[in-house]
Amino acid sequence: MFQVKWLATRSSRLLGSVTVASEFGGVLSVSLERNGVRTMASKVLNLDNLNPNVIKLQYAVRGPLVIRAAEIEKELQKGAQKPFKKVIRANIGDAHAMGQTPITFIRQVLACVTLPDLIKTGNYPEDVKKRATEILNSMGGKSAGAYTMSHGIEYIRRQVAEYIERRDGHKANWQDVCLSGGASNAIKNVLQLFCNKVNGKTSGVLIPIPQYPLYSASLAEYGLGQVGYYLDEDKDWALQIDELERARKEASSNYAVRALVVINPGNPTGQVLTRDNIEAIIKYAHKNKLFIFADEVYQDNVYAKGSQFFSFKKVLREMGGEYSSGVELASFMSVSKGYAGECGLRGGWMELVNVDPDVQAQLYKAISAMLCPTSLGQTTVSCVAAPPVKGDPSYDQWLKEKTAVLQSLNARADMIAKTFNSMEGFTCNPVQGAMYAFPRFELPQKAIDAAKAAKQPPDVFYAFKLLEETGICVVPGSGFGQRPGTFHFRTTILPQPALLQEMLEIFQQFHKKFTQQYK
Template sequence: MSQITSKLCSRGSGGSLVFWSMRPELGGRGWKLAVTTGQTDVRPMKSRVCKDRGKGKTSPEVGRSLTEKNINQNIVLMQYAVRGPLVIRTGVIETELQQGAQKPFKRVIRANIGDAHAMGQTPITYIRQVIAMVAHPELIESSNLPKDAKDQARQILCGMSGHSAGAYTMSCGVELIRKNVAAYIEKRDGHKCDFNNVCLTTGATTGIKMVLELLCSSIDGKCPAVMVPIPQYPLYSATLVEYGLGQVGYFLDEDNNWGLDMQELERAHAEASKTQAVRAIVVINPGNPTGQVLTRKNIEDVIKFAYKHKMMLLADEVYQHNIYAEGCQFFSFKKVITEMGAPYCKEQELVSFMSISKGYMGECGLRGGWMEIINLDPAVQAHLYKALSAILCPTSLGQAAVDCVAKPPAEGSPSYEQWLAEKTCVLDSLAQRSKIIYETFKNMKGFKCNVVQGAMYAFPRIELSPKAIEAAKKANRPPDVFYAYKLLEETGICVVPGTGFGQKPNTHHFRTTILPQTELLAEMMDIFQKFHKKFTDEFA
């Protein structure tokens, strides 16, 4: 399994941005990528060996205590593909357009990242009303905002020190909000939830990183490692490299709607266990970048697998509201593990993650989320909370937004009808756009695309001709990266190559969001079809 780990690490001559990437599938060699305002240059480089990480080297530069060679090499090696070099180039192109440069297109379409509001999604009114009053309490008395929104803002402020959003909160979040999250989980799953096991986080990201950091300890002389799906969300690969943890990739079954194949899980675990201590498994459901929704049977099998091999389960469930395909249903790992009974409900360690950045809310910038912790050793949980206390607390306005998600307007309340209409409109529109994406790619020659069952992305597979692959080789780029750059330079559409997420050898994919609003999405897909025909003809 190939793994790519790169990071923006230096500035080259002429103001270029220089990226390094380790490419094990290229025989231990990698590439150096320099992005300038006019061109992108890719050159081979020698790989850095793992044992050199963290070891300082003497710098020829006088007066600089930190250089690229003597900082933590894990930071140098890490990569976050959805904000990588292709996206840097996208920003350069946008600047060039603003300065009057002539391009074959008039605007850039950023289909690379799951940022709903940036792509035109309208915020949910109720959430913004409550946040406004939490931030500026005078509005509670002076405005004509709905009574239920005012009541919720008052309650949130009562849980904050000094009744102010400007004060620190408890490290795990405002107790009232944690209790409302616990009530949300109980309603969702039909089972009890102890609010003491709920911790509010800065988006899901902080919680995920803090839990992974717990695993940074060798076992019986073996380096720790974590199983992640391939394709995977680059947060995981980046964090594993940053923390010096091993990545054990298990391939999702593309021919079975990106399902989890138990034989593949066993294969990946057995192979990695020869040299590493595999301590946890990550599951993303609904899937990112693959858009699948796991069946209950799949979830049960994964829980049994984790229990068998004494691994912690990390369930990334941030897209739990985003279910589109007929017959698909979201089951939380908490619900399934509880209903499986002993020994799983009593012994299997599970941490599940939720965020306000996705779903119908799309409040990425407010940075709110939570994690629920199940069956963790009390002493370990106490150490986790201690580590969280060192970063003080999540943003208070993000916590307020979490409260609105966990405790939305009640039926019959002044805000309920508008809230329900806005929520339904967002999710129905996303479902419609998921079908547009799927139908378009499915019917394009040389494409294969699974149904987008949930989440916010499609991960289509493209067949590239030998001539296109040879052209990519001459450009010192992986074929899917070559394709994505051609797409960007000729159409202004920015997607993320499958290389950044991981994929089976000799397959080529890219991730695109379904977030462009319907009219823009239809335009994007029309441009995409014309580009692909031109590309296919050029490299026939």
């Protein structure tokens, strides 16, 4: 029998004689004992010789809290008595898991591509059948089971280029578009290009703090330098150029800072950058020879009055001159977000702008080693990039469903910010866009002391208490990064309205009780 102990979490499980010590998800040591004899050295691969970057890697969105939430769900299924009857997973931007209804046009096209007989026998609109036929004609053997080109089906890449042209009003070359298994794969593929030393220094990448943990995890995995710049919470999480400069200059003694990540609309912060702000960022990148990663996966998710999405590519082109032709940019989009929310189908794309053709060829070569994105993910990209147009049989229903999703998200964004701002000790900036709120909250000193005794950061301590007492799962702000001395958490706005209202009411009751307990 093996025994596993997961320290600094709230659970331990008997699985065998392996002892795993972990502090907030980071493995510290592993040993294998049988009959009292340690046998770590008997394994070809162990923590002493494992890639240290893998050990260093952290991904808070799927960390110990989420593991514990899954355990609680199983406990509830087995009849365990808890002060709640269900777990509310507000930790991750998974729209369908939180009850969002799939878009009919997307699912009908997917059905026909997966089972082509439905094109003849299914009771589907003609534009659905036509789209499925065109996609199948672009696949080897006219089957979704065939490999595609490594950087995506040309027919769908052309549709993405046309989408970008409609969005920006500027030419897009389909050969600069690469399809991917969600935006995450594309981001990681481009980050790998920077795995090299420049003048003896490791390459560094500027990332926002708070940030989406994909970036910190990938930088750790690739051995790249993380250079964090703080977003200005007091100004609705604005990106300040002087803060970019502070971060870059301080890091320059250790790293060759070569790239800048901007998430717009923001995750986890929900801000939407103004056009003037984007222009200033582009000028800064040009001045300091920085490659821009424009993470724009929430471009359809803009709610606040006066907020508007501007793509970096559009602004760059309209700035003209040395900016339009000189600033290197990779922009990213995903079908997991927006109104589609098709996270599990893993579809996305990137567009490369002003990238050296030889570098682009090397990138495509590297991507080819991964064979291809999923054909069904690419099919979903086709449906998002080229949705029904007015006059198509599917148009009215598609527009109704899309509008309903975005209007509901708008109302939930407003509801969640207002509720947290009404709670004692909380401040929450408006959720201008994306799918998350990142409220700041105060903790009594007694709670901070209790967290220290539990060997947990205070926001982690709070989040575990919340989970164990209410079933609500959020992600502590320390998993995204935050200014020292401040406490936050990220929650999605994705629970359907009735469930979100219930969650917020429970949250208010918990916080009042917690504050009284540690007053």
